[in-house]
Amino acid sequence: MYAQMVQTDATHVRKLDEMSPEERAFQERIDRGEKIEPKEWMPDAYRKTLIRQIGQHAHSEIVGQLPEGNWITRAPTLERKAILLAKVQDEAGHGLYLYCAAETLGVSRDELTELLHSGKMKYSSIFNYPTLTWADIGAVGWLVDGAAIMNQVPLQRTSYGPYARAMIRICKEESFHQRQGYDIMMKMAQGTPEQKAMAQDALNRFWGPALMMFGPSDKESVHSAQSMAWKIKINSNDELRQKFVDQTVPQAKYLGLTVPDETLRWNEEKGGHDFAEPDWSEFFEVLAGNGPCNRERLSARVKAWEDGAWFREGLVAHSEKVAARRAAPRAAAE
Amino acid sequence: MSAAQAPAPQQALHEALLRIGDSTLILGHRVSEWCGHSPVLEEDIALANVALDLIGQTQLWLGLAGEVEGAGRSADALAYRRDAAQFRNLLIAERPNGDFGMTLMRQYLFDAYHMLLLQRLTASSDPRVAAIAAKAAKEVAYHLERSADLVVRLGDGTEESRRRMQTALDELWSYTGEFFIADAIDEAMADAAIMPHPASLKDAWLAEVSATLSEATLKVPASTYAHKGGRRGVHSEHLGHLLANMQFLQRAYPTAVW
Numbered sequence A: 001m002y003a004q005m006v007q008t009d010a011t012h013v014r015k016l017d018e019m020s021p022e023e024r025a026f027q028e029r030i031d032r033g034e035k036i037e038p039k040e041w042m043p044d045a046y047r048k049t050l051i052r053q054i055g056q057h058a059h060s061e062i063v064g065q066l067p068e069g070n071w072i073t074r075a076p077t078l079e080r081k082a083i084l085l086a087k088v089q090d091e092a093g094h095g096l097y098l099y100c101a102a103e104t105l106g107v108s109r110d111e112l113t114e115l116l117h118s119g120k121m122k123y124s125s126i127f128n129y130p131t132l133t134w135a136d137i138g139a140v141g142w143l144v145d146g147a148a149i150m151n152q153v154p155l156q157r158t159s160y161g162p163y164a165r166a167m168i169r170i171c172k173e174e175s176f177h178q179r180q181g182y183d184i185m186m187k188m189a190q191g192t193p194e195q196k197a198m199a200q201d202a203l204n205r206f207w208g209p210a211l212m213m214f215g216p217s218d219k220e221s222v223h224s225a226q227s228m229a230w231k232i233k234i235n236s237n238d239e240l241r242q243k244f245v246d247q248t249v250p251q252a253k254y255l256g257l258t259v260p261d262e263t264l265r266w267n268e269e270k271g272g273h274d275f276a277e278p279d280w281s282e283f284f285e286v287l288a289g290n291g292p293c294n295r296e297r298l299s300a301r302v303k304a305w306e307d308g309a310w311f312r313e314g315l316v317a318h319s320e321k322v323a324a325r326r327a328a329p330r331a332a333a334e
Numbered sequence B: 001m002s003a004a005q006a007p008a009p010q011q012a013l014h015e016a017l018l019r020i021g022d023s024t025l026i027l028g029h030r031v032s033e034w035c036g037h038s039p040v041l042e043e044d045i046a047l048a049n050v051a052l053d054l055i056g057q058t059q060l061w062l063g064l065a066g067e068v069e070g071a072g073r074s075a076d077a078l079a080y081r082r083d084a085a086q087f088r089n090l091l092i093a094e095r096p097n098g099d100f101g102m103t104l105m106r107q108y109l110f111d112a113y114h115m116l117l118l119q120r121l122t123a124s125s126d127p128r129v130a131a132i133a134a135k136a137a138k139e140v141a142y143h144l145e146r147s148a149d150l151v152v153r154l155g156d157g158t159e160e161s162r163r164r165m166q167t168a169l170d171e172l173w174s175y176t177g178e179f180f181i182a183d184a185i186d187e188a189m190a191d192a193a194i195m196p197h198p199a200s201l202k203d204a205w206l207a208e209v210s211a212t213l214s215e216a217t218l219k220v221p222a223s224t225y226a227h228k229g230g231r232r233g234v235h236s237e238h239l240g241h242l243l244a245n246m247q248f249l250q251r252a253y254p255t256a257v258w
């Protein structure tokens, strides 16, 4: 997902009788469905895990501007250009909400940015794939935002108050993102033979990477189990992936496009589709920095940050000057 | 058409509308090039907002230009199917982004002019023009507030930020004269009280800009030389590249619907 494979520092899920009284009271509040607020006591590992998860999510929103930004100047109509601008602007806003949520846990936006730029923190693997045609912009909205929604809707109920509230705001905007993507795909799929070919090609290239967004199976993962106990992860990766496939397959059919998976079929017994696992070796290569766009994406962000240093410093210097000027007459009067 | 000969009224209005709509289109496009690359997240959001407003205004201005022309051309047809020589935008709109200071200064100099123009257009004798201007003026008031504020803060910031803002001002100043130069089309629009005479905006613009630049501790350049030509289709080399990018899909797949 936007936060894939978040470490919890846990070796096993702690049971109530292993916990200190504070920790136990904390876990019981979570079990009752109460929200944890910034000033309240929380276990260190909960705080650290949340910072990793929210930070990764925020970075994904920010880096996620780049593949779509790649087509803003080439959007084919004024309307499409306006819609795409609005969508990418939303993503920047999502980044902002999430950095603010992370700040309530005691980590600044600048610190998180530094961790992203030094490669110590990750963003979703999906944004390391290129957008090669206009149909890719459709596929990103339809599949990537679609997968994001799968994950984010349950996170509206996450245990950490500021994170849950950020998710509620974000989810309101995500359904528009997915719709505009599907709408682009619809036009392409019903269009000229070239457009239809672009649409199919986009689905072929984004299908596997979209499935990877949910992360590898975490049935056996201690980290996932601990995160679920803390209610900062609500569903398993496999559950969400299954839901995503079941939702997306009929949408592809409606578009007249073929999902690039020969093994895909409806399984009456489980009430869902059987489908092929994506290529997990590719996933780990992308995480290791070897995706098609890892270098471009990160260096674009680093360049934006470094080129903008004078701008940020200028604003700080100005506000210091203003504060000094305000203080000066007062000091003189005393 | 020659300057001495008065243009046919509909033709003049069509041309005058292109001048506004092409300027918002090309500047909006330039601003949108920053998406995801600006110095700070808040600026990414603010710039996207400005670009979005300008593209929205373009739809209205070019939509009306097409309607007035009466040849069945939509705003999209005008935006995506004309070559550079048929574009009527101000040259300042097509100036490359440069550093963020250049982009901000370009925005400020244009916003100050744009605001005055729109305020006057809200009193246009053509109600269609007045209606678009009223809507756009609300958006541009915010653009101007923001760009003026940033020019002041960066001019009066660090030594480096002042140097960058002054460099941007020096480079862009000679592209502001074009705001106020009139030809037969402008005369016709002013005579019909559809649009203000360009020269009539100059004093107020200079007053606004001088006040802001002085607060920003920046020096107004002494040169009065004005680059011109954009409004009659004579552009810089930059516009062709911008259009090659912007119009790519419509040109490569002319029968496609998007």
Ligand SMILES: [Fe+2]
Residues within 6 Å of the ligand: A061, A090, A091, A094, A170
């Ligand atoms: Fe988002």
Ligand SMILES: [Fe+2]
Residues within 6 Å of the ligand: A091, A145, A148, A173, A174, A177
């Ligand atoms: Fe989104």
